[in-house]
Amino acid sequence: MQRSMYMPKKIRYLSFVEAIKEGIFQSIKKDKRVYLMGEGVDDPSSMWGTIKGASKIFGKDVAIEMPVAENGLIGIAIGSAISGERPIVNLQRVEFSLLALEQIINNAAKTSYISRGLHQVPLVIRMVVGRGWGQGPEHAQSLEGLFSQIPGLKVVIPSFPDDAKGLIAASIKDNNPVIFIEHRWLHFSEGKVDKNLYIEPLTSFKKIHNGKDVTIISSSINTLDALRVSKFFVKYNISIDLLDFRVPRPLNKKIFLKSIKKTKKLITFELGHTLYGINAELISLAVENGINFKSPPIRLGLPDHPTPSSRGLITNYYPDDISIIYALKKVLKLNNKLFNKIIKEYKLQNKKLPIDVPDPYFKGPF
């Protein structure tokens, strides 16, 4: 059910973790076929609290401990989904899914197609993007580009707690395999979340900030940075049309094209590497649709090398709010005097912490 205007609003602040948990638990309560699978599904951490207490509340059949055998267990989840269950696989890092790529790319993605819809795979695979505290090359990837390339998969990347709850509920309800990518630093953020179970439709873009001067497309934690910058630029009479790109697949480009037709200026900001990343697709679409850019689009994303561990090595690795402001200077062709004023005032307002821990801004509330 959509967010209803007719239900009494029970709004309060929840963390992203609590929002996801509520979305999952309310979905399990509604549909007995939904069950959880994970390594340490029931342990003191329970995916950082997102599924804590599931077996106590719903019984041991709902929280299945997953041996450290991702290929087998994700295949088993897929097989059970084909048989009518609705599994949620919980992976603490995106990288753990790599062991199961054959099952995901072949069996999850193609089973409906091969059977002409007689089979369905109502599966959700949650995976977490690591960052900071030296996690390094194999605990920090997002890989949304990899999964977005595969017809038959859906890819969802929530940015805010209220969306996270609605999107996980939608993903659970969806009869297709959904890759659900959560950024670890977002787990700490807070926002208003409706108490009822609601579905946030799996539309690719959601307008977060309205504007006419430039379009910014961002995903996940980068949307929080882009929002911060968008709000800041209002006082300079520069209005940013900010779209949260939370469902790269299936791709519904209407809202994006509407924005870019209006602004004719584009900055994109993705979690993954810029080269061959998901936003290359958007720029291609804009060009194919005859958009006459007033200045060349700028893509922000990770440089073309793996994520190193030491805080010395990740200086300038992750684009951030300052990167967006520099990109705006170029795209909007701001003169140096104005730009220097903006940057100075922005930096005064937003003090920076060490690069390998989350900025308190990301806590919100949103």
Add this chain to the structure above:
Amino acid sequence: MALIRLIEERIALEYPGGEMRCPIHLSIGQEAAAVGLINHLNSKDKIYSNHRSHAHYIAKGGDVKKMILELYGKEEGCLGGRGGSMHLQDLNVNFMASIPIVSSAIALATGSSFSQKKRKSTNITVVYFGDAALEEGIFFECANFASLHNLPIIFACENNLYSVYTPLKQRQINHKFKKYADVFNIKNIVVDGNDILKVSNASKKIINYVRNNNKPFFLQMNTYRWREHCGPNYDNNLGYRSIKEFNAWKKKCPIENIKKTILNVDKKQINSIEKINQSINKRLDLIFDYSKKAKLPSFHDAKKHVYA
């Protein structure tokens, strides 16, 4: 078994005509391993198979006409032409899927049995795989999980000694497959996969065990494929298998041997046997004729069903 053999031989005969345009992996020689077990399953029991699935599909009661139409890539094929020989499915008889990535179906089948247990169903799942599937890690991951969770699954291994051209001894250091089951406390047995009575008798007991106890079972059936790994022809000229070995296995033809047994008891059965064969062949004449003339699917259909 005769049905399977005659279908497979007819496919081999027609294949050079160039109208069945997909890779085929024939079951000729391995009929007893399919029929002996599958005959004792319920219609609601589920099967997962691999690229060499024709015998399993037919034994489970899969629609033969739709199978041949699928091989011809026609719209009326069991998958509407989407999968060809390597991806056969017939959900009407719970022949769930054929997965051409070796061992991949083992996980899907384990998931199926997980669901059966969860729903307290009395139905079971069978997954067919070859000797090479035991080299993939996923078999061990699933065997462990099936044993840990007491799942009603039969791991049915058709050991035909070769993975394409490579013999077993070059691929695995251990040839006693039962060890792979024992290590996970899974009950297991090895049978002569070409003796229909032995497979059948063992299968009855195995199916009862799995159904009544909700526990997995590992069944190894030793058998042999007569023709090449992929395609309609014999390839004994290539030399990766000795003629001596081939002939020894041909002598153990599952169909000839049960035929001998029947005729030893009652010579007059030869008439019934010939009648059955004739009737099958007539039916195949019609099916192949129909399939050659049937309509190809439209390319407009190709984009449908990506999402449920």
